[in-house]
Amino acid sequence: xxxxxxxxxxxxxxxxxxxxxxxxxxxxxxxxxxxxxxxxxxxxxxxxxxxxxxxxxxxxxxxxxxxxxxxxxxxxxxxxxxxxxxxxxxxxxxxxxxxxxxxxxxxxxxxxxxxxxxxxxxxxxxxxxxxxxxxxxxxxxxxxxxxxxxxxxxxxxxxxxxxxxxxxxxxxxxxxxxxxxxxxxxxxxxxxxxxxxxxxxxxxxxxxxxxxxxxxxxxxxxxxxxxxxxxxxxxxxxxxxxxxxxxxxxxxxxxxxxxxxxxxxxxxxxxxxxxxxxxxxxxxxxxxxxxxxxxxxxxxxxxxxxxxxxxxxxxxxxxxxxxxxxxxxxxxxxxxxxxxxxxxxxxxxxxxxxxxxxxxxxxxxxxxxxxxxxxxxxxxxxxxxxxxxxxxxxxxxxxxxxxxxxxxxxxxxxxxxxxxxxxxxxxxxxxxxxxxxxxxxxxxxxxxxxxxxxxxxxxxxxxxxxxxxxxxxxxxxxxxxxxxxxxxxxxxxxxxxxxxxxxxxxxxxxxxxxxxxxxxxxxxx
Amino acid sequence: xxxxxxxxxxxxxxxxxxxxxxxxxxxxxxxxxxxxxxxxxxxxxxxxxxxxxxxxxxxxxxxxxxxxxxxxxxxxxxxxxxxxxxxxxxxxxxxxxxxxxxxxxxxxxxxxxxxxxxxxxxxxxxxxxxxxxxxxxxxxxxxxxxxxxxxxxxxxxxxxxxxxxxxxxxxxxxxxxxxxxxxxxxxxxxxxxxxxxxxxxxxxxxxxxxxxxxxxxxxxxxxxxxxxxxxxxxxxxxxxxxxxxxxxxxxxxxxxxxxxxxxxxxxxxxxxxxxxxxxxxxxxxxxxxxxxxxxxxxxxxxxxxxxxxxxxxxxxxxxxxxxxxxxxxxxxxxxxxxxxxxxxxxxxxxxxxxxxxxxxxxxx
Numbered sequence: 001x002x003x004x005x006x007x008x009x010x011x012x013x014x015x016x017x018x019x020x021x022x023x024x025x026x027x028x029x030x031x032x033x034x035x036x037x038x039x040x041x042x043x044x045x046x047x048x049x050x051x052x053x054x055x056x057x058x059x060x061x062x063x064x065x066x067x068x069x070x071x072x073x074x075x076x077x078x079x080x081x082x083x084x085x086x087x088x089x090x091x092x093x094x095x096x097x098x099x100x101x102x103x104x105x106x107x108x109x110x111x112x113x114x115x116x117x118x119x120x121x122x123x124x125x126x127x128x129x130x131x132x133x134x135x136x137x138x139x140x141x142x143x144x145x146x147x148x149x150x151x152x153x154x155x156x157x158x159x160x161x162x163x164x165x166x167x168x169x170x171x172x173x174x175x176x177x178x179x180x181x182x183x184x185x186x187x188x189x190x191x192x193x194x195x196x197x198x199x200x201x202x203x204x205x206x207x208x209x210x211x212x213x214x215x216x217x218x219x220x221x222x223x224x225x226x227x228x229x230x231x232x233x234x235x236x237x238x239x240x241x242x243x244x245x246x247x248x249x250x251x252x253x254x255x256x257x258x259x260x261x262x263x264x265x266x267x268x269x270x271x272x273x274x275x276x277x278x279x280x281x282x283x284x285x286x287x288x289x290x291x292x293x294x295x296x297x298x299x300x301x302x303x304x305x306x307x308x309x310x311x312x313x314x315x316x317x318x319x320x321x322x323x324x325x326x327x328x329x330x331x332x333x334x335x336x337x338x339x340x341x342x343x344x345x346x347x348x349x350x351x352x353x354x355x356x357x358x359x360x361x362x363x364x365x366x367x368x369x370x371x372x373x374x375x376x377x378x379x380x381x382x383x384x385x386x387x388x389x390x391x392x393x394x395x396x397x398x399x400x401x402x403x404x405x406x407x408x409x410x411x412x413x414x415x416x417x418x419x420x421x422x423x424x425x426x427x428x429x430x431x432x433x434x435x436x437x438x439x440x441x442x443x444x445x446x447x448x449x450x451x452x453x454x455x456x457x458x459x460x461x462x463x464x465x466x467x468x469x470x471x472x473x474x475x476x477x478x479x480x481x482x483x484x485x486x487x488x489x490x491x492x493x494x495x496x497x498x499x500x501x502x503x504x505x506x507x508x509x510x511x512x513x514x515x516x517x518x519x520x521x522x523x524x525x
Numbered sequence: 526x527x528x529x530x531x532x533x534x535x536x537x538x539x540x541x542x543x544x545x546x547x548x549x550x551x552x553x554x555x556x557x558x559x560x561x562x563x564x565x566x567x568x569x570x571x572x573x574x575x576x577x578x579x580x581x582x583x584x585x586x587x588x589x590x591x592x593x594x595x596x597x598x599x600x601x602x603x604x605x606x607x608x609x610x611x612x613x614x615x616x617x618x619x620x621x622x623x624x625x626x627x628x629x630x631x632x633x634x635x636x637x638x639x640x641x642x643x644x645x646x647x648x649x650x651x652x653x654x655x656x657x658x659x660x661x662x663x664x665x666x667x668x669x670x671x672x673x674x675x676x677x678x679x680x681x682x683x684x685x686x687x688x689x690x691x692x693x694x695x696x697x698x699x700x701x702x703x704x705x706x707x708x709x710x711x712x713x714x715x716x717x718x719x720x721x722x723x724x725x726x727x728x729x730x731x732x733x734x735x736x737x738x739x740x741x742x743x744x745x746x747x748x749x750x751x752x753x754x755x756x757x758x759x760x761x762x763x764x765x766x767x768x769x770x771x772x773x774x775x776x777x778x779x780x781x782x783x784x785x786x787x788x789x790x791x792x793x794x795x796x797x798x799x800x801x802x803x804x805x806x807x808x809x810x811x812x813x814x815x816x817x818x819x820x821x822x823x824x825x826x827x828x829x830x831x832x833x834x835x836x837x838x839x840x841x842x843x844x845x846x847x848x849x850x851x852x853x854x855x856x857x858x859x860x861x862x863x864x865x866x867x868x869x870x871x872x873x874x875x876x877x878x879x880x881x882x883x884x885x886x887x888x889x
Contacts, residue, residue: 016882307765330768340766348766351759358752363767365752375747 003066005030005162005193006051011060013046020046022217024060028162028210033184033194035204035225038214039237039437040408044197047214048164052084053077064162083155087167089147091139097150098122098135101157118157125156129186144292145176152183163187164195169203173292174465174498181207201230202466213237238438248449251473253282257426257457258304263312263323265299265481273299274310275481279459281426286448286458288472288489290465291501296481297461298343301430304459305340306333317425330363339419341412343430343461349415350403357385357399360418392417393443409440416444420451427451430461445471465494465501479503529881535826539819541873542865543833550858559850567847568840578839580710580725584797585809586835587727590734591789592813593831594741595782597822601745602778603758608654608669609786610810611676612647616787617794618683619646621801624701624794625688632729635705639795640733640788647787648780650676655779659772665779673810684803698801707796728796734831737785738824744781745824754778786810812838815859818867834859 004027013021020043028034038044049055051062053071062069064080071077077084091100098118106114122135131149139147148168155163165184169177184194184207196208204211205225212222213236221236235241258281265274274296281287289297302308309324316336322328333340340363342348350359361370361381370377385399392413394406403411412432419427432448433441448471452458462468468475469489477484477500484500551561572578592609599606606612619642629635654668681696688698707729710722745751757764757774764771793805812834819833820826841855865873 016878305766306768329770330766332768334768342766344762347760347762349763351756351763353759354756362756362763365749365767371749375743376749376752378747 002030004028004063005065006195007063007066008047008051009061009063011047011050011062012058013043013050013055014058015046019217021050021057024214024217024219026212026219026222028193028195030065030161030193031188031191032209033188033196033207035208035211036195036197036214037199037201037204037211037233037237039199039439040435041216041437042214042237043217044214045166048084048166048195048197051077052082052164078158078160081159081161083152083158083160083163085148085151085155085163085165085168087170089151091147091150093140094138096136096138097133097142097153100139100150101135101154105158121157122153125153129156129183129190131156131183143176144171145173145179148172148180149183160192162193162195164197166197167199168196169198169200170463171293173501174494175502177203201233204233205230215239234438240439246445246449246470248471249453251285251452253285253473254455255283256280257283257317258459259313259315261313261315263300263303263310263314265296265303265308265310267299267308273481274303276312277478277481277483279476279483281457281459283425283457284452284455285473286452286460286471288468288475289459289461289478290468290475290497291463291478293463295478295501297478298430300478301340301343301428301459301461304333304338304428305342306330306338331366334363334422337425339422339424339427341415341419341427341429341432343434345408345411345415350411352404353402355400355402356389356394356406356414357382359403359414360385360388360399362418364418364422388417388421389414391421392447407437408435409437409444412436412444413440416447420447424456426457426459428459428461431463432460433462433464433467465497469494469497477501529878533877533881535821535823538870538873538877539821539826539830539866541877542819542870543862545873546858546861546865549861550854553854553857554850557850557854559848564844564848564850567843568836571843571846572836572839576714576721577723577725578843580722580727581839581842582727582832582835583710583731584725584727584792584835585838586831587731587734587792588789588806588809589812589816589831589834590827591737591792592786592810593816593820593827594737594813594824595784595786596813596817597820597824597827598741598745598754598785599778599782600817600822601751601758602754602774603761604655604658604775604778604782605666606651606669606779606782606786607666607814608651608672608676608783608810609789609813610806610808611669611673612650612783612786613789613793613806613810614673614676614680615650616643616647617790617801617805618680619643619787620790620794621688621698621701624705625698629702629704632705632707636707636729636733636791636795639705639791643787643790644784645787647790648784650787651779651783652776655776655783658779659775677804681803684801688801696803697798700800701795705795706799709796726797728792730792730796733788733791735828737788738828741785742824750777786813812859815863815867818863837862 006028008024008026011021011024024047036044046055050057051071053073053076056072062071069080071080092103098115101122102114102118107117119135126132131153133146133149139150168180172180188194198204208225210222211225213220213233215237260277260279262276262278263274264272264276267273291297299308303310303323306329309328311323314321314323316338321336346352351362370381382399389397389399394410394413403414429448432444436444448458460471472489474486475489475492475497476486477497479501480503484503484505487497554561554564572582592613595609596606620639623639623642624635627638629638650672654665654672657663657668658665684696684698689696690699710725710727714721745755753769754774756767757769757771761771789809794801798805816827816830816834820830837855837858841852844850844854845852
């Protein structure tokens with residue numbers, strides 16, 4: 001048996017009182033795809049940062065190809081043949097592909113020699129791994145999927161034998177993700193070792209050879225992917241049995257609550273983000289908006305929530321709401337019966353420095369019921385916050401703790417508690433489970449369905465297709481500011497929605513014709 | 526979990542920073558060839574051991590309280606108001622106009638009128654940079670600094686051309702009427718047998734400054750406006766989501782800030798000089814920045830820091846009087862305090878945090 005490509009022995013790392021990694025040992029065989037799965041905060045990224053030289057482990061040893069290796073910084077990691085593709089790309093936007101690839105790996109002071117060498121090498125790599133890309137294209141003009149390829153090429157150019165990918169599909173369409181996985185397969189065939197970090201069970205099941213599960217800083221299991229199931233992995237991640245599917249009865253929609261006609265949104269840079277869409281949501285149903293991030297869904301929510309301007313007509317309960325000028329702000333929207341769980345709870349939904357109780361009235365702080373003369377009724381708000389936190393199972397149930405000290409899931413529960421308990425007619429909810437652990441996802445989904453069953457209208461925006469499919473009563477797909485189509489989640493599949501998300505409306509024609517057609521269409525990007 | 530208890534953040538870290546600043550100041554004094562211990566003795570003796578010394582210390586502290594609070598309020602909205610100096614100057618103009626042109630029957634009414642005048646003029650001077658920031662995105666640091674210069678030039682013009690009594694050589698207004706003269710600490714606390722605060726400029730405005738501390742505390746932590754100001758300061762995107770208007774908060778926070786800075790002039794112009802003179806602010810607007818930094822933008826912290834800086838000011842004057850140490854040394858000490866409490870905050874903070882974390886781990 002050959003030596004493992006990577007072997008970690010007894011790695012521990014603490015950040016202050018938090019033990020991010022506890023005595024972790026793992027061994028990755030060369031020429032395999034090894035998945036690392038775990039909830040947010042389980043310590044996956046910390047472990048990989050140690051391997052890449054960003055953090056120094058408090059204890060433990062690293063062996064690369066059987067040899068004990070010290071990795072004090074990323075230069076040492078590159079030297080040891082480790083390449084990393086980050087979740088947020090580290091590319092210079094206005095440089096070309098070639099310039100980005102040689103960045104930090106230039107030979108000598110003159111650029112032209114390096115560029116020439118890189119051009120040849122890039123051609124070679126493209127042939128070897130099927131990573132086609134125009135070396136002279138400027139990064140900002142490339143699709144996200146292609147930018148990711150540049151990141152991979154960057155690592156390969158630096159002679160990486162081991163490639164670490166951190167949540168690589170977070171920003172990709174399903175089709176782009178499929179392409180990425182084909183590239184990874186190819187790399188594996190060529191003998192590269194790949195470590196895939198993700199929280200998506202399906203990706204693990206589809207692509208990896210072995211999988212390690214992390215929970216609260218510990219490695220709870222390493223199993224062969226073929227010998228496990230999503231249910232078992234989920235249980236290993238959370239530490240208890242988890243319901244992966246949402247339990248709900250069929251919707252009984254009633255009158256239209258939200259009616260959008262010809263909505264257009266132009267952002268601050270003058271780019272048209274929403275290009276004339278029509279939508280309606282009825283009482284007692286969940287309308288899901290699927291789409292890859294950045295196709296206008298955020299702007300749609302922002303206009304509805306009152307913090308971006310738009311043109312067109314939006315009616316709530318039959319009354320038109322203003323889209324610009326006076327009355328087009330969050331306060332007016334709340335008065336009109338719209339609650340909003342924003343996409344980014346850390347920048348929008350919560351004030352991170354505020355305590356939990358202060359956050360439970362954020363946006364509703366002008367409500368006369370919580371005023372005490374000219375002062376705010378802080379004692380009353382605190383008492384009520386305690387009750388809300390108990391009802392929504394926020395842990396720890398301490399209203400005086402600052403929002404930043406709660407985990408992602410518990411932060412989201414604070415936002416949900418605030419918005420749902422206002423008893424709105426319409427709930428806008430963006431990325432309800434982004435950065436939320438599986439256990440909390442279950443709870444959050446239950447709350448959304450419960451609100452629907454109380455006869456409220458819900459507009460759900462999520463980039464997690466699975467979430468859209470399992471929660472929504474109707475699914476609309478957004479691409480490039482347009483609604484590409486609407487589907488019944490019971491009668492569609494991820495593949496069809498994936499094509500719509502990539503802007504291909506003619507799904508009937510390509511749905512049956514296999515991989516070829518759709519892939520060609522996507523390759524134009 | 527927070528990394529360390531609140532008391533450590535509020536009390537311990539400023540104290541350590543202060544100690545470091547004092548240590549380096551001592552080195553500077555040594556380098557001049559004087560004894561730091563003698564210097565410290567002299568400062569304490571001159572500023573704190575006699576009631577007249579306290580009278581000066583508290584007089585300066587009153588100025589720093591107003592300007593420190595002004596910087597704090599703006600800072601809660603993440604606005605860095607460097608214009609306290611100019612706002613205080615223009616506030617002085619407000620005080621002068623109110624005192625010169627209104628026939629006040631009694632000082633108690635006059636101080637209310639002068640406060641309103643000072644606050645309005647100071648607020649007005651902050652309004653233009655605030656508007657430019659809110660609507661045009663002109664950075665408030667730049668505009669408030671420029672407005673300090675404009676204020677100085679404007680005051681010069683007004684004093685020389687408009688308010689100077691006919692025949693006077695001095696660029697200053699006429700003396701205010703006797704009815705507007707504020708009782709000094711000497712008037713208030715001296716008895717026939719024991720004169721107190723003799724000759725010192727501290728006056729009843731000090732209590733106005735204390736009231737301003739309470740006002741700011743209530744405003745920031747107990748009212749809806751304070752809630753919105755802090756929310757906007759922490760996260761502008763969050764504020765927009767909640768329907769809090771960034772324009773409104775920027776303008777309102779700066780108006781309050783400018784008003785507080787302006788009120789400093791009640792102390793200097795009405796309480797001390799009893800007429801409007803050039804440069805009555807003496808840099809107090811800038812000291813306010815250090816006071817707010819050191820006081821962690823909390824009124825109680827600002828109070829302590831203002832007293833400290835009052836002590837440094839008065840002690841520094843004593844040093845200049847009795848030793849070869851120049852008065853400018855106080856500027857050096859202030860700079861060191863600002864450096865250690867503001868710019869090098871993390872240098873002290875991180876080791877202290879580490880100690881607390883280590884202690885906690887040992888306990889668990």
